[in-house]
Amino acid sequence: MMASAFRRTATGAFRRSAAVGVLFGAAVALAAALPAPATAAPGVHAEEIVRFPSQDGDLTGGAPTILTGRLLRPAGNGPHPSVVLLHGCGGLYAKSTGRVAARHVWWATMLQQQGYAVLMVDSFGPRGVTDVCSGPLKDRPVRSGMERKRDAWAALTYLRGRPEVDRERIALMGWSQGGGTVLSAFGAGQDGPAGKEGGGYRAAIAFYPGCKSPLKNEDWQPDGPLLLLVGEKDDWTPIQPCLDLVKRDGVKERTELVVYPNAYHGFDAPDAPVRKRKNLATAPTGTAHVGTDEEARQDSIGRVRVFLQEQLKGGRG
Numbered sequence: 352m353m354a355s356a357f358r359r360t361a362t363g364a365f366r367r368s369a370a371v372g373v374l375f376g377a378a379v380a381l382a383a384a385l386p387a388p389a390t391a392a393p394g395v396h397a398e399e400i401v402r403f404p405s406q407d408g409d410l411t412g413g414a415p416t417i418l419t420g421r422l423l424r425p426a427g428n429g430p431h432p433s434v435v436l437l438h439g440c441g442g443l444y445a446k447s448t449g450r451v452a453a454r455h456v457w458w459a460t461m462l463q464q465q466g467y468a469v470l471m472v473d474s475f476g477p478r479g480v481t482d483v484c485s486g487p488l489k490d491r492p493v494r495s496g497m498e499r500k501r502d503a504w505a506a507l508t509y510l511r512g513r514p515e516v517d518r519e520r521i522a523l524m525g526w527s528q529g530g531g532t533v534l535s536a537f538g539a540g541q542d543g544p545a546g547k548e549g550g551g552y553r554a555a556i557a558f559y560p561g562c563k564s565p566l567k568n569e570d571w572q573p574d575g576p577l578l579l580l581v582g583e584k585d586d587w588t589p590i591q592p593c594l595d596l597v598k599r600d601g602v603k604e605r606t607e608l609v610v611y612p613n614a615y616h617g618f619d620a621p622d623a624p625v626r627k628r629k630n631l632a633t634a635p636t637g638t639a640h641v642g643t644d645e646e647a648r649q650d651s652i653g654r655v656r657v658f659l660q661e662q663l664k665g666g667r668g
Contacts, residue, residue, distance in 0.1 A: 398423050401470070403509040406501040416478060418502055420509075421451065421471045423463040429515035432663035433468040434522045435506045435552075437499065437529030440484040440633075442475045454526070454620045465656065467663070468516050470509070474502045483528070485630045495531040496564060503536035504544055507552060520663045523555040524655075527588065527616065530560030538571045545574040554578075554662035556655060559585055559616050561633060562592035572601035578658045579606055580651050582614030587631060587639035609654060611647035618644040619651050 399422045404415040421443075425431055436459060438452070445452045451459075451471065459469045474493055475481060483491050493499060503523060511518040525533040536543060537555040545551030554576040565571040579597065581590045590610065597608045611618060615625055616639055625642030628634075 401509070403505060405498070406505045406508070407498050410497060410501070415505075416498075416502075418477050418505065419473045420506065421459075421473075423459055423469045423471075424515060425463050425466045425468060429468070430517035431466060431468045431515055432520035432522075432659075433470065433510050433516050434462050434524055434659065434663075435503065435510070436469060436471045437503060437523070437525030437532050438471070438474070439525075439527035439529050441482055442480075443471060443473045444476075444481075446481070453622075454617075457621050458524075458619075461652070462659075465659075467659070468510070468513070470506055472502055472506050474499050483632070484628075485632055488632050491632070495528050496535040499528070499532040500535040500539070500543075503532055504551075507544055511549070518549070520553055522659060522663055523552045524558075525556075525560070526558040526619075527560065530557035530588075531564065533557040534560055534562065534565050534571075534573075537574050537577065538565055540570075540572075540574065543574070551575070554658070556580070556658065558619060558651070559588050560593070561588045562590075562596045566592045566596045571596075572599075573605045575605065576658075576662055577606045578654065579608045580619075580654070581608070581610055582616065582618050582644065582647065583610055583612045584614060584640070585616045586636070587616040587628075587634045587641065589635065607658070609651070611644060611650070614644035614647040615640040615642055617641040618647040621648075 401420045401422050402417055403420070405418050406415060408415040436455060438455060441452070443451055443455060455471055459471055462469045475483070478493055478498070480492050483493055507521060507523075510516045510521055523533050523537055525531075533555050534557055537552055540546060543551055551574050555573065556578045558580050559582060560579070579593060581588075581593055583590060593608065594610075597603050597606045617623060620643050623641070623643045625640055627638055627640055629638045631637055631639055
C-alpha cells in the first residue's frame with residue numbers, strides 16, 4: 352500500500368488532504384502524550400552492553416566480526432516484542448561527546464517505554480571505523496548491502512536467543528545508511544533469514560534511505576510490511592528513486608510511503624537546527640541540508656508507534 356502524509360496535486364505540489372489531516376493530528380497527539388525520554392523511566396531495566404557475532408564470515412574470510420550493541424529492556428519478564436535500530440553513516444556515537452547520538456537515545460528510550468526491547472547495533476566501532484559519510488564510495492569499509500546487512504541478520508539471531516524476547520515479533524528500523532541497510536536486509540528474500548526456518552524480521556521502518564540500489568534490482572521487494580519515511584527537500588538521499596520503487600508490483604502492496612514536503616535529511620532528530628553539510632560521499636552535489644522539521648518529526652513518531660503496534664502487537668494496547 353502506498354500512502355503519503357500529503358497528496359500530490361496535478362501540478363506536482365504537495366497538499367494535505369482532509370483525511371490525512373485527521374491522521375496527522377492523531378499522530379501528533381500520540382507523540383505529544385509521550386514524556387521526553389532521555390534516561391530509563393522508573394520500572395524499566397537499565398541498559399545492557401551486549402556482544403554477538405556478525406554473519407560476515409564470508410566477507411572476512413575467517414572469523415566473523417564481534418559486534419557490540421546496547422540493549423534496553425522494558426519492565427516485566429516478557430517475552431517482549433523487539434526493535435533493532437541501525438545508525439547512519441555517522442555512526443552510533445556523537446563525535447562531540449563520544450556518547451550515543453541524541454536521535455538514537457530518544458528513539459530507543461521512547462520505544463523501551465512503549466514496551467519494546469530495543470537493540471542498538473554498532474557496525475562501525477568493532478571494525479575500527481567512526482564515520483563513512485565522506486570519502487570515495489569505493490573505499491567505504493562498511494557497506495549497507497554487505498557488512499551491515501549481515502549485521503542486521505546477526506542482530507535478529509541474537510535477539511531470538513534472549514529469553515525475554517518474543518522471537519516472532521522483531522522489527523528492523525534504520526536511518527540514512529542504516530535505512531539503506533534496512534532495504535537490503537529486509538529485501539533479500541530467499542537469500543536472507545526470510546527464506547530460512549524461523550523466518551526473518553516481522554516488519555521494517557526506513558527513514559530517508561537511498562533507494563537507488565533496490566530500484567536497480569528488478570526483483571527487489573520487501574520481505575513484509577515496510578514503512579518508508581522521506582523528506583521531499585532531501586538533497587542528500589533524493590526521494591525520486593523511492594517514489595519510483597514503491598510504484599512497482601510486489602513493493603506497493605507491502606509498502607507505506609510517507610513524504611514530508613518541507614523536510615530535509617535528518618528531519619526526526621531532536622532539536623537539530625537545519626544546517627548544510629559538505630564533503631558528503633553520496634549527496635549528488637557533495638553538500639546537503641540536514642536538520643529537524645518538527646511537524647514531520649512529530650508525525651513520524653506517531654506513525655512509527657502505530658505501525659509497530661499493528662505489526663508487533665496486533666493492534667493491542
